[in-house]
Amino acid sequence: MLRLTQHRQSILDLINASNRHWDADEVSRALSDAGQAVGIATVYRGLAALEAAGLLDSIQLADKKRYERADKAHHDHMICTECGHIEEFIHETIEALQLSAAKERGFVLTGHQLTMFGRCKSCDKQE
Numbered sequence: 001m002l003r004l005t006q007h008r009q010s011i012l013d014l015i016n017a018s019n020r021h022w023d024a025d026e027v028s029r030a031l032s033d034a035g036q037a038v039g040i041a042t043v044y045r046g047l048a049a050l051e052a053a054g055l056l057d058s059i060q061l062a063d064k065k066r067y068e069r070a071d072k073a074h075h076d077h078m079i080c081t082e083c084g085h086i087e088e089f090i091h092e093t094i095e096a097l098q099l100s101a102a103k104e105r106g107f108v109l110t111g112h113q114l115t116m117f118g119r120c121k122s123c124d125k126q127e
């Protein structure tokens, strides 16, 4: 079992207590609101270490990563490039197609990440 520093434990507890997808700035702000100010560099390093240990998952965006609990059931993401809304989804056909694409190539699939970008329903209406 990985021994966590106090800071890393605080970061992990914060993210595990929610269903959100957090960026480093939000984590840093939430910790200082809770009276546990942690430098942003420490937050970045902590998030990366927690992900490397398999304790957090992440989504890679153009300019940053967002982190979420690692214990949620598998899902993919749609991200609104206007408002930043993140929609979690699972589509059985897409899942099955990925498996068959891997199988055709003799590739043993152990996981995948799919992130789709676009405009969410409410941003699209405002056009």
Ligand SMILES: [Zn+2]
Pocket (backbone or CB within 6 Å): 080, 081, 082, 083, 084, 085, 119, 120, 121, 122, 123, 124
């Ligand atoms: Zn939107």
Ligand SMILES: [Zn+2]
Pocket (backbone or CB within 6 Å): 021, 068, 075, 077, 088
């Ligand atoms: Zn998610």
